[in-house]
Amino acid sequence: MLIPFSRKNGFQLLCNLKFPAVGFKNIVQSGLILQSISNDVYQNLAVEDWIHDHMNLEGRSVLFFWRNSPSVVIGRHQNPWQECNLNLLREEGIKLARRRSGGGTVYHDMGNINLTFFTTKKKYDRMKNLKLIVRALNTVQPQLDVQATGRFDLLLDGQFKISGTASKIGRTAAYHHCTLLCSTDGTFLASLLRSPYQGIRSTATASIPSLVKNLVEKDPTLTCEVVIDAIAAEYAAFHHIENHIHLINPTDETLFPGINSKAKELQTWEWIYGKTPKFSVNTSLNVLHEESPLEIKVFIDIKNGRIEVCNIEAPDHWLPLEICDRLNSGFIGSKFCPMEMTMLTSILRRTCPEDDGLHSKWNILCEKIKAIM
Ligand SMILES: Nc1ncnc2c1ncn2[C@@H]1O[C@H](COP(=O)(O)OC(=O)CCCC[C@@H]2CCSS2)[C@@H](O)[C@H]1O
Numbered sequence: 001m002l003i004p005f006s007r008k009n010g011f012q013l014l015c016n017l018k019f020p021a022v023g024f025k026n027i028v029q030s031g032l033i034l035q036s037i038s039n040d041v042y043q044n045l046a047v048e049d050w051i052h053d054h055m056n057l058e059g060r061s062v063l064f065f066w067r068n069s070p071s072v073v074i075g076r077h078q079n080p081w082q083e084c085n086l087n088l089l090r091e092e093g094i095k096l097a098r099r100r101s102g103g104g105t106v107y108h109d110m111g112n113i114n115l116t117f118f119t120t121k122k123k124y125d126r127m128k129n130l131k132l133i134v135r136a137l138n139t140v141q142p143q144l145d146v147q148a149t150g151r152f153d154l155l156l157d158g159q160f161k162i163s164g165t166a167s168k169i170g171r172t173a174a175y176h177h178c179t180l181l182c183s184t185d186g187t188f189l190a191s192l193l194r195s196p197y198q199g200i201r202s203t204a205t206a207s208i209p210s211l212v213k214n215l216v217e218k219d220p221t222l223t224c225e226v227v228i229d230a231i232a233a234e235y236a237a238f239h240h241i242e243n244h245i246h247l248i249n250p251t252d253e254t255l256f257p258g259i260n261s262k263a264k265e266l267q268t269w270e271w272i273y274g275k276t277p278k279f280s281v282n283t284s285l286n287v288l289h290e291e292s293p294l295e296i297k298v299f300i301d302i303k304n305g306r307i308e309v310c311n312i313e314a315p316d317h318w319l320p321l322e323i324c325d326r327l328n329s330g331f332i333g334s335k336f337c338p339m340e341m342t343m344l345t346s347i348l349r350r351t352c353p354e355d356d357g358l359h360s361k362w363n364i365l366c367e368k369i370k371a372i373m
Pocket of ligand 1: 104166
């Protein structure tokens, strides 16, 4: 049963919980189980940041459950252009988030559970956490074949990924977080995580795609609610604590002072796109000229999400070199982002001679360039 986390004692509860007496030999590791009432990926990631930064985890550990409305979550050192179909994300209104932990890109929706295991750096143990999840799943469905792999995925029937792992290890605190697929939209997941962008060269961490499956496909009773309750019960039994899930509101500043500014930072363009490791795009675009295709070469270097070097080379007879150069130098310093391009190209177009033919070619080229962003 879920009981609301009271405002009055919330912060106290998080920071100064009274733990059972610790014996000399049998050290009782005390714990706390939390679940977010929000489905906003930025707010939930901010809870992780807050607990990691502010909670004293010495002698206590915390398990945090959270679910998000449709979102794509990239790792700290990843390139979103390389990892997902940004145009599709924009069209469908899917949130894109960059987390603070490393690793690959995953898709979240309300059919996916996220679990964060907070401990001290010393007590950090991903295999122990995954085994706890496996025990919980087997309690509900003893027939289920779920195993943890060497790279800390959970596989169903030896081949289908149902969980991916990432982690952040701080100076004293650490967390291991993982996903768990109960009833996620697999078709949508696959199309969102397929990048259509060609010619990207980068040193960013690349994701490792797998065949995925939902737990409900194996057993329809394994819904998110059932699975969360089973894992909470297993965690409570393991840590000798009350089997109770405390509901938390991640926008509650009395509980988490300063949390809203953490959530805000996670939503900024500078964090999501700007933290992409330097990369380059080397591709070509095709336009039609007198009914035959014509090749336009594009070389762009992007640093901190912004265009650092730009070389768009169109045949001189199609677009005069001078006009091309105007575009190339005009783009320097701007965000590698279609919205910014729309603004910029309409400003730059005013510097172009009044010529309908030229303007139409300019528009065609700018639309093509926007499509690779
Ligand atoms: N939700 C989810 N769960 C499991 N596997 C997924 C999911 N979404 C996509 N995938 C598959 O994993 C690969 C990427 O695998 P890869 O191993 O590259 O990355 C991960 O697993 C990262 C897990 C991060 C977990 C965090 C926990 C809280 S916030 S996000 C992707 O291409 C798909 O094939």
